[in-house]
Amino acid sequence: MAEMVETVCGPVPVEQLGKTLIHEHFLFGYPGFQGDVTRGTFREDESLRVAVEAAEKMKRHGIQTVVDPTPNDCGRNPAFLRRVAEETGLNIICATGYYYEGEGAPPYFQFRRLLGTAEDDIYDMFMAELTEGIADTGIKAGVIKLASSKGRITEYEKMFFRAAARAQKETGAVIITHTQEGTMGPEQAAYLLEHGADPKKIVIGHMCGNTDPDYHRKTLAYGVYIAFDRFGIQGMVGAPTDEERVRTLLALLRDGYEKQIMLSHDTVNVWLGRPFTLPEPFAEMMKNWHVEHLFVNIIPALKNEGIRDEVLEQMFIGNPAALFSA
Numbered sequence: 658m659a660e661m662v663e664t665v666c667g668p669v670p671v672e673q674l675g676k677t678l679i680h681e682h683f684l685f686g687y688p689g690f691q692g693d694v695t696r697g698t699f700r701e702d703e704s705l706r707v708a709v710e711a712a713e714k715m716k717r718h719g720i721q722t723v724v725d726p727t728p729n730d731c732g733r734n735p736a737f738l739r740r741v742a743e744e745t746g747l748n749i750i751c752a753t754g755y756y757y758e759g760e761g762a763p764p765y766f767q768f769r770r771l772l773g774t775a776e777d778d779i780y781d782m783f784m785a786e787l788t789e790g791i792a793d794t795g796i797k798a799g800v801i802k803l804a805s806s807k808g809r810i811t812e813y814e815k816m817f818f819r820a821a822a823r824a825q826k827e828t829g830a831v832i833i834t835h836t837q838e839g840t841m842g843p844e845q846a847a848y849l850l851e852h853g854a855d856p857k858k859i860v861i862g863h864m865c866g867n868t869d870p871d872y873h874r875k876t877l878a879y880g881v882y883i884a885f886d887r888f889g890i891q892g893m894v895g896a897p898t899d900e901e902r903v904r905t906l907l908a909l910l911r912d913g914y915e916k917q918i919m920l921s922h923d924t925v926n927v928w929l930g931r932p933f934t935l936p937e938p939f940a941e942m943m944k945n946w947h948v949e950h951l952f953v954n955i956i957p958a959l960k961n962e963g964i965r966d967e968v969l970e971q972m973f974i975g976n977p978a979a980l981f982s983a
Contacts, residue, residue, distance in 0.1 A: 660982040663787075663799040664722075664748045665739040674748060675721030677977035680833065680862055680886040680921040681948065683708045683725055683741055683749075686732035686929025688762035697930035704927045705740055711926040711948050712745040718952040722748035722977065726802040726833045726862075728755050729782075730762035732929040735796040753786035754802030754821070755779075757837060758813045761804070767813060776816045783824040801825065804835035805845055807895075815848070822852035831980055833860045833884075838895030839867030846879035856880035857983035860919060863887055866894075868901045870908040877909075877917050882980060886921035888955050889946030893939055903955065907962055915968045919976050920955075924948050 661668040684704065690697055715723065727733040735751045742749045755761050769775040786798040801821045805814050821832050832854060836842050842861045849859055856879055864873060865885040876883055885906050890896045909918060924946060935943060945954060956969060 662748075662750065662981045663797040664742065664750050665735055665796050666742050666748075669748055671978050671982045673721070674974075674977055674981065676719045676973045677722040677724070677919075678715065678720055678921045678948075679724050679860060679884050679919040679977060680726055680923050681715075681723050682727050682923070682925045683711065683723075683738060684732050684734050684927045684929055685727055685925040687760060688730050688756070690732065690930030693930050699929060701737065705737070705744070707927050708737070708741045709744050711924070712741055712747045715948050716745065716747060718949065720747070722750065724750045724752075724800060724833065726752040726754070726800060726835075728761065728802050728804070729753065730755050730765075735791050735798075736794050739794070739796060750799035751791075751796065752800045752802040752833065753783050753791070753798035754800075755804070755817055757804035757806050757835060758811045759806055759837075763813050766816065770813070770816070776820055779817055780820040780823050783820055783830075784827065787824065787828050787830050798830075800831045800833050802833055802835070803845070805837060805841045807837040808840050810841060810844060810848060818845070818848055819852050822849050822854040825854050825858060829855075829858065829983075831858050831860070834862045836861060836863045836866065839863075839872075839897075842867070842872060842876040842883065843879070846876055846881045849881075850879060855983065858980065860884050860980065863923070865902045865905065866896060868897050868905045870905055870912075873905065873909055873914075874912070877914055880917075882917050882919060882976060884919045884921060886919070887923045888920070889922050889924070889950045890943065891945075892942040899945070899955065903958055903962075907959070907964070910959075910964060910968060915971045916976060916979075918972050919980075920951055920972050922946065922948060922950060 659670040766775045859881040862884045864883040
């Protein structure tokens with residue numbers, strides 16, 4: 658029987674994932690957007706138009722599957738994602754999980770921590786959304802999203818890591834993480850494995866925030882996947898330049914790590930809450946943060962450095978398939 662992967666339109670065989678972007682957001686909002694309803698009204702039809710346009714751009718470059726790991730507290734909307742998938746034919750995989758303490762919504766589970774139930778509640782949430790469905794949508798999460806702070810995994814965040822390792826042992830779910838400003842990649846991997854998680858089903862995300870190849874090698878030594886998934890984000894949230902990312906990625910590919918690396922942009926295609934405009938100089942630095950950047954700019958640069966098509970296919974096709982079938 659073929660291994661199946663949960664998408665927002667139901668399970669699909671792993672073989673049908675095809676070329677995959679491992680980390681993009683169709684909708685995202687920092688917690689608090691829910692209260693700015695007068696100026697920040699969610700206009701679903703307009704948002705759908707923008708999301709469908711982004712999906713069609715991805716498809717033009719052969720993308721068949723997108724993992725949207727938007728945390729529950731940052732506007733995750735599986736029913737909206739299903740509309741995007743139905744209109745475009747794109748496979749979209751959504752998540753269950755919460756954002757890191759500094760930019761997430763910690764009071765809810767911090768309160769439950771005082772009651773002594775938080776970690777079991779988080780585990781129950783993960784299990785319900787992975788196996789039963791999210792709210793009344795009937796849509797099951799396909800991955801667990803975790804996140805840690807800059808330079809540490811807080812006690813609050815550790816509850817989610819432990820609950821995720823426990824849920825993964827029960828379900829085989831893939832875990833995808835957020836690392837903040839190029840820190841805690843090895844520590845995340847070590848903590849998850851300490852609690853029984855399977856390294857073959859873990860993607861340590863945003864690793865391209867760090868330009869030291871030894872940091873990456875230390876993380877890769879745990880047997881996990883890593884994601885260079887923020888191409889286009891420069892000068893903000895502690896991000897390096899794309900040129901630095903490419904140099905670091907080339908060093909790892911020349912060391913033969915292509916079977917443990919995936920690529921993406923971490924784009925936000927619709928921001929929840931009121932609109933905003935990036936001030937200069939950030940607007941200029943961020944001009945390539947869009948869903949075609951890898952294909953228009955980064956892949957040609959990699960090919961110019963001698964990276965073969967087979968290596969690119971491994972990162973975009975082979976590794977996601979292996980991740981979801983492990």
